[in-house]
Amino acid sequence: EEQLVESGGGLVQPGGSLRLSCVVSGFTFNLYTMNWVRQAPGKGLEWVSSINSAGSDTSYKSSVKGRFTISRDNAKNTLYLQMNNLKPEDTAVYYCSKPPDSPKGQGTQVTVSS
Numbered sequence: 001e002e003q004l005v006e007s008g009g010g011l012v013q014p015g016g017s018l019r020l021s022c023v024v025s026g027f028t029f030n031l032y033t034m035n036w037v038r039q040a041p042g043k044g045l046e047w048v049s050s051i052n053s054a055g056s057d058t059s060y061k062s063s064v065k066g067r068f069t070i071s072r073d074n075a076k077n078t079l080y081l082q083m084n085n086l087k088p089e090d091t092a093v094y095y096c097s098k099p100p101d102s103p104k105g106q107g108t109q110v111t112v113s114s
Contacts, residue, residue: 002026002104004096009108016086020108022079022096030054030074035099036081038092038110045103048094049081064090086112 008020020036036048049060049070058070069082079096091112095103 002098002101004098004103004105006094006096006105006108009094009110011111011113012086013114014087014112016112017082017084018086018110020081020083020094020096020110022105024077024079024096024098027098029072029077032098034072034079035097036070036079036094037097037103038090038094039107040089040092045095046092050099051079083110086110088112 003025004022006022008018010018012018031053033050033052035050037045038048039045047061048064049068051058051070051072055072060068067085071080091110093107093109095105095107097103
């Protein structure tokens with residue numbers, strides 16, 4: 001059974017930073033591109049960032065480019081999202097996913113507020 005467990009969210013002031021982690025099991029992590037997606041209150045799922053299987057190619061939603069960094073440690077079956085200079089509009093539940101699957105984990109809540 002595929003499992004993806006997100007962690008690292010929390011309440012942070014605007015301009016602050018958080019590092020999200022996603023530990024996966026049940027599939028061969030190092031073979032797959034991985035995504036971070038998010039869901040803000042009252043809105044649908046929104047793609048945030050992707051990284052290829054080797055970690056050599058990344059892409060970002062324009063509104064987070066330059067502030068967020070996606071990375072992975074294939075030896076640890078773990079995906080990361082470093083989020084800097086957070087803004088209130090980044091408030092959402094963040095999920096990792098293996099495209100084209102929908103998120104399977106419980107997500108981690110990120111709240112940016114003063």
